[in-house]
Amino acid sequence: MLKEIRIHGRGGQGAVTAAQLFAHAAFLEGKWVQAFPYFGAERRGAPVKAFARISDEPILVHSQIYNPSHVIILSPSLMQVVNVTEGLKKDGLVLINTTKKPEETDLTDWRIATVDATGIAIQLGLLVAGFPVVNTAIVGAFAKATGEVKLESFLETIRQKWSGSAGEKNAKAAEIAYERLVKGW
Amino acid sequence: MAQTVIDTANHIAAYAAKAARVQVIAAYPITPQTSIVERIAELVESGEFDAEYIRVESEHSAMAACIGAAAAGARTFTATAAHGLVLMHEPMHWASGSRLPIVMPVANRALGPGWNIWADSTDSMSQRDTGWIQFYCADNQEVFDTIIQAYKLCENERILLPAMVCLEAFILTHTYMPVKIPDQEKIDDFLPHYKPNWILDVSNPLSHGNILSPEWYMEFRYMMQESMENAKQLIPEIDKEYSKHFGFEHGGLVDKYKCDDADLILLTVGTIGSEAKVAVDNLRREGLKIGSARIRVFRPFPKEEIRKLAENAQMFAVIDRGISFGMEGFIAEETKASLCSQNDRPLIAGFIAGLGGRDVTFKTIEKIAKKSAEWMQRGRIEKETVWVDLKE
Numbered sequence: 001m002l003k004e005i006r007i008h009g010r011g012g013q014g015a016v017t018a019a020q021l022f023a024h025a026a027f028l029e030g031k032w033v034q035a036f037p038y039f040g041a042e043r044r045g046a047p048v049k050a051f052a053r054i055s056d057e058p059i060l061v062h063s064q065i066y067n068p069s070h071v072i073i074l075s076p077s078l079m080q081v082v083n084v085t086e087g088l089k090k091d092g093l094v095l096i097n098t099t100k101k102p103e104e105t106d107l108t109d110w111r112i113a114t115v116d117a118t119g120i121a122i123q124l125g126l127l128v129a130g131f132p133v134v135n136t137a138i139v140g141a142f143a144k145a146t147g148e149v150k151l152e153s154f155l156e157t158i159r160q161k162w163s164g165s166a167g168e169k170n171a172k173a174a175e176i177a178y179e180r181l182v183k184g185w
Numbered sequence: 186m187a188q189t190v191i192d193t194a195n196h197i198a199a200y201a202a203k204a205a206r207v208q209v210i211a212a213y214p215i216t217p218q219t220s221i222v223e224r225i226a227e228l229v230e231s232g233e234f235d236a237e238y239i240r241v242e243s244e245h246s247a248m249a250a251c252i253g254a255a256a257a258g259a260r261t262f263t264a265t266a267a268h269g270l271v272l273m274h275e276p277m278h279w280a281s282g283s284r285l286p287i288v289m290p291v292a293n294r295a296l297g298p299g300w301n302i303w304a305d306s307t308d309s310m311s312q313r314d315t316g317w318i319q320f321y322c323a324d325n326q327e328v329f330d331t332i333i334q335a336y337k338l339c340e341n342e343r344i345l346l347p348a349m350v351c352l353e354a355f356i357l358t359h360t361y362m363p364v365k366i367p368d369q370e371k372i373d374d375f376l377p378h379y380k381p382n383w384i385l386d387v388s389n390p391l392s393h394g395n396i397l398s399p400e401w402y403m404e405f406r407y408m409m410q411e412s413m414e415n416a417k418q419l420i421p422e423i424d425k426e427y428s429k430h431f432g433f434e435h436g437g438l439v440d441k442y443k444c445d446d447a448d449l450i451l452l453t454v455g456t457i458g459s460e461a462k463v464a465v466d467n468l469r470r471e472g473l474k475i476g477s478a479r480i481r482v483f484r485p486f487p488k489e490e491i492r493k494l495a496e497n498a499q500m501f502a503v504i505d506r507g508i509s510f511g512m513e514g515f516i517a518e519e520t521k522a523s524l525c526s527q528n529d530r531p532l533i534a535g536f537i538a539g540l541g542g543r544d545v546t547f548k549t550i551e552k553i554a555k556k557s558a559e560w561m562q563r564g565r566i567e568k569e570t571v572w573v574d575l576k577e
Contacts, residue, residue: 023191023361033191036360039217039302060463062324062356062456063546 003148004065005052008084009074011043012128014135015050018072021139022052024161025153034059044131047082054149072142073097074117074134076105085110093145097134102184112184115141115177123176124169140174144181151178187367187431194325194357197364198264198290198350199224201332203234204372205288208259211239211250215269216302217354218292222264244269248276255285256393258384260336263287266354267294267308274312280347281316281409283394286339286379287347288332289317293455293506294354295541303542304353306454306507310483310515316409318348318416319483323459325362327435328352333376334423340379343415353506354542356456367431375430413485420482438487440479441494443469447476449558450494450531452503452516454480457538457545461504464550473558480516488523495524500532502557504550506539513537513570534566538573549573 005022009015016037023035034053051065066086070093073084085094085107093111099119102112121132136158143151154174159167190200198221202210210229212222228234237254241247247263255261265273270291280287295305309319320335322328328350335348352358385393397405421437428434442462444450451461458479465477478494480487495501505514512518517535524530536553539545553573560566 020191020361027189027191027363032363034360034362035191036355039355039359059362060459061547062360062460063544066546 002053002055002059003069004067005054005070005072006065006068007050007052007072007074008078008082009048009050010078011046011048012131012133013074014133015048015074018074018135018138019050019052021135021154021157021161022054022149024157025139025149026054028153028156029150031055032057032059038064044129047078068092070095070142070146072138074138076100079106095138095142095145097138101182113141113145113181114184115181117141117173117177120173120176120180124173126169126173136170137173137177140177141181143174144178145183151175187365189363189365191361191363192325193220193359193361194322194328194352195220195292195359196224197325197329198332198352199228200366201329202262203228204329204366204369205262205333205336205376206260206373206378207236207262209237209239209251209254209261210263211241211247211254211261212263213241213244213247213265213269215244215266217294217358218264218266218269218290220358221290221292225262244272245276248273248280251287252276252280252283252285253385255280255287256283256385258379258381260379261285261287262289264290264292266292267296270308270312271296274315277312277315277317277347279394282405284345285347286336286345288335288339289347289349290328290332291349291351292354292358293351301541302354304356304506305540305542306351306353306505306515307540309349309351310507311509312349313484313515316346317484318344318346318413319351320348321351321455321481321483322357323435323440323456323479325357325360325364326433328357329364329366330427330431330433330435333372334420334427336379337376337423337427338416338419341419342382344412344419346409346412346416351455353455365431365433371430375427416482417485417487417489436479436481438480438482439490439494440481442477442479444476444478444494444498446474447497448474448499449476449554449561450498450501451475451477451550451554452480452501452520453477454483454504454506454516457504457506457550460545460547461550463547464554467547468551468554473554475554475558483515483519486519486523488519491520491523492527495527495529495531498531500534500557500561502534502536502553504536504538504545504553506545508537508540517570532561532564532566534560534568535570536573537570543574
């Protein structure tokens with residue numbers, strides 16, 4: 001079974017690291033994994049994309065993801081400038097970092113879930129150069145929304161990646177987002 | 186114990202240099218190679234990697250420093266891409282002519298202008314006549330394994346030539362995949378300390394790069410050509426030996442997939458060869474007898490393997506992510522040259538695809554294969570070179 005995840009974010013929000021967290025966490029669960037960014041002219045605040053593939057078999061595909069199983073939107077303002085659901089599979093999940101409830105978003109065709117990852121990042125002081133970094137919160141929310149990667153795997157990945165209090169704070173962000181996720185189905 | 190890391194192919198290349206116990210690194214940063222030498226710099230700085238790291242002012246100087254270090258007997262490493270590589274062109278001839286086993290990852294990137302940092306093989310393939318061995322990788326594991334294998338090959342007395350290990354910009358350089366890194370002890374057994382037969386040594390002076398008269402120049406060039414021929418035998422042997430030690434085998438000179446009964450064979454390089462396996466499986470389900478042959482080594486060119494593949498195939502569809510202007514794709518050219526002396530030749534069509542990083546998906550490859558199958562049925566090709574998905 002191949003799961004393909006596309007992450008839309010703005011430069012500085014941690015989209016690329018979020019894709020890496022998917023790869024590491026799924027690898028801990030015995031999967032084959034791949035994570036990669038789309039490199040354009042990155043700068044802070046510009047729209048960026050990152051991708052993750054999770055599979056039961058070795059991954060031979062290296063091209064970009066055009067028909068994702070799920071999409072994750074780190075900044076809701078992107079929905080006005082990027083077609084974030086382009087190619088998304090019918091039973092796919094749209095996970096949005098927003099204070100809105102799923103029914104308050106403009107999307108209807110997919111499974112919609114929301115979480116205020118920015119609020120969690122600010123609450124925990126997860127800031128880089130003044131920007132809230134929302135990747136660790138959002139992966140926790142994803143674990144709750146799909147169960148396709150377990151929260152425990154993300155927590156272990158986060159603690160391996162960042163040692164000491166940074167690791168604990170980021171793990172906390174994932175746990176809080178897991179609790180606060182709002183499912184629209 | 187062997188350890189699995191999930192990291193980008195660039196970082197994996199840095200770990201391979203460390204695992205190979207490289208002694209000297211001289212490098213200049215260039216996107217998308219930079220994170221190779223950046224990670225090495227971090228490892229050397231922290232003391233984890235015991236090597237001399239020489240900072241230089243250009244790629245030309247990087248290669249010059251590598252030549253000096255290798256001539257003094259050190260296991261030597263550098264990395265580059267695109268414009269950095271073509272700036273090295275002149276000293277690259279020096280490295281091969283001096284028979285120095287330098288290993289250099291090349292992050293295959295398009296040449297400007299127009300400015301483009303994405304995947305394209307024209308940078309390294311345009312260096313084909315420099316006397317360097319050229320490997321092309323299809324995933325992160327192969328990058329690690331090939332760097333270790335390249336030192337084993339290049340330092341062999343029957344070779345003594347430098348090698349490039351090519352990995353496509355971003356598609357590999359910045360992509361995270363799991364890689365098994367074997368135990369250091371086992372790598373040390375496989376790749377012992379480099380012991381050159383002669384070195385630049387102040388206590389035992391000798392001339393290096395002296396004038397070579399018409400009386401002898403040809404003989405030295407003949408020996409280089411002989412070494413390239415030897416490499417065709419040694420590369421598969423080393424790949425097999427490596428797999429016996431560490432479990433990974435990458436196909437020797439050509440990574441063949443379902444070619445045995447194939448009427449149509451896709452000839453590819455790099456990650457397009459990996460993606461082609463997906464296309465092959467999909468098209469076989471539709472009843473097409475198709476296979477994929479990924480050219481892993483471009484220099485020496487595996488012409489004997491190409492001839493063997495041609496024996497049973499009716500058609501070759503050659504996909505090039507590079508172009509020799511005024512002729513055609515590099516692999517298409519070499520494939521035709523390899524077969525021109527044979528009596529029964531398959532039809533050959535060249536496809537230019539993915540220049541400057543345009544995505545080549547398995548669907549693109551399926552489209553190429555279907556067009557080729559149509560021509561194969563008809564017994565003739567309509568176009569020698571097709572530019573895939575060209576906006577006209």
